[in-house]
Amino acid sequence: MSRATLADYLTTHTDSTSLQQLVIALADTSIDIRQDLAGGALNDILGAAGAENVQGEEQKKLDVIANDRIKAALAALPCVRGIASEEEDDVVPAHQGGEFLVTFDPLDGSSNIDINSMVGTIFSVLGSNADGPLSEQEFLQPGRQQIAAGYMLYGPSVMLVLTVKKGVVMFTYDPQSGQYLLTDDQVNIPADCKEFAINMSNQRHWAPAMQRYIAELLEGKEGPRGKDYNMRWVAAMVADVHRILCRGGLFCYPWDKRKPEQAGKLRLMYEANPMGLLVEQAGGRICTQDGPILDIQPEQIHQRVPVILGAANEVDLCVSYHQS
Numbered sequence: 495m496s497r498a499t500l501a502d503y504l505t506t507h508t509d510s511t512s513l514q515q516l517v518i519a520l521a522d523t524s525i526d527i528r529q530d531l532a533g534g535a536l537n538d539i540l541g542a543a544g545a546e547n548v549q550g551e552e553q554k555k556l557d558v559i560a561n562d563r564i565k566a567a568l569a570a571l572p573c574v575r576g577i578a579s580e581e582e583d584d585v586v587p588a589h590q591g592g593e594f595l596v597t598f599d600p601l602d603g604s605s606n607i608d609i610n611s612m613v614g615t616i617f618s619v620l621g622s623n624a625d626g627p628l629s630e631q632e633f634l635q636p637g638r639q640q641i642a643a644g645y646m647l648y649g650p651s652v653m654l655v656l657t658v659k660k661g662v663v664m665f666t667y668d669p670q671s672g673q674y675l676l677t678d679d680q681v682n683i684p685a686d687c688k689e690f691a692i693n694m695s696n697q698r699h700w701a702p703a704m705q706r707y708i709a710e711l712l713e714g715k716e717g718p719r720g721k722d723y724n725m726r727w728v729a730a731m732v733a734d735v736h737r738i739l740c741r742g743g744l745f746c747y748p749w750d751k752r753k754p755e756q757a758g759k760l761r762l763m764y765e766a767n768p769m770g771l772l773v774e775q776a777g778g779r780i781c782t783q784d785g786p787i788l789d790i791q792p793e794q795i796h797q798r799v800p801v802i803l804g805a806a807n808e809v810d811l812c813v814s815y816h817q818s
């Protein structure tokens with residue numbers, strides 16, 4: 495059976511040759527990151543890098559390696575005007591005449607690196623008409639304005655999941671041909687589900703409405719929802735969202751009273767917005783407790799946001815509990 499390559503798909507689904515080049519460059523970089531990961535301890539890529547990032551997190555060696563690889567690949571493209579990364583303090587200029595801004599989470603699920611578990615790379619592509627020196631302001635666009643978004647998942651197989659706003663497609667890396675090949679072009683998140691993902695250890699810190707919503711899921715058949723729910727938590731958003739794109743479900747990293755001013759753990763520009771575009775393009779929903787994430791006007795490049803995403807009916811119900 496002959497399958498479309500990533501390049502075939504891009505040629506037929508976007509007129510922009512520069513966007514095609516950009517996605518291909520990210521795909522090529524993911525193969526290098528895959529090589530880094532495949533050797534594990536043999537490649538000396540495990541453990542801490544010895545510094546803290548702007549998020550206040552200890553950087554792992556692979557956070558830095560992946561960031562440097564992606565930054566170099568994007569900086570080589572004339573169509574890229576600037577980049578922003580979870581691992582960079584400030585936005586990084588590339589080519590002043592470039593039409594795209596790229597934000598990325600080079601390595602999502604860093605705590606999984608040392609246990610040989612799933613991690614990924616998340617990216618978002620925005621447009622810019624600005625000229626002159628690059629500014630952070632240009633990046634502060636609501637998620638709905640993204641031109642494309644996606645992720646590469648480094649699991650038992652390596653996958654690239656993409657939206658150019660024509661639905662969501664999944665490619666699987668074929669080590670024999672060295673190509674990403676199309677393996678799913680019918681990605682859809684059903685409106686109802688029987689599986690949820692949340693870090694239960696934070697339960698006591700959530701808002702009362704979130705506590706009530708999850709408590710009802712846990713009551714199962716005997717409770718108000720009248721059915722049993724299963725639970726999963728990979729500790730890498732990229733892998734939890736991938737599962738939801740494959741078989742449905744709900745994922746929450748909610749508001750937490752310990753850090754009300756930060757409002758959540760996940761980053762709007764590197765995690766929530768790109769995953770949000772994928773989820774909405776697959777028919778799902780992504781909200782904070784107050785409404786759709788893709789409508790948020792960002793105020794700061796590293797801003798955090800509470801996230802409730804996946805099955806539309808579950809997200810709507812969860813949000814409605816916060817409104818009453």
Ligand code: AHG
Nearest residue numbers: 601602603604605693729730731732
């Ligand atoms: P990152 O590794 O890019 O910093 O992101 C980690 C995030 C996200 O991927 C995941 O869902 C969440 O942190 C896991 O948080 P817990 O440590 O609370 O499980």
Ligand code: MN
Nearest residue numbers: 549551580604
């Ligand atoms: Mn991190």
Ligand code: MN
Nearest residue numbers: 599602603765
């Ligand atoms: Mn992340």
Ligand code: MN
Nearest residue numbers: 580599601602
């Ligand atoms: Mn990360």
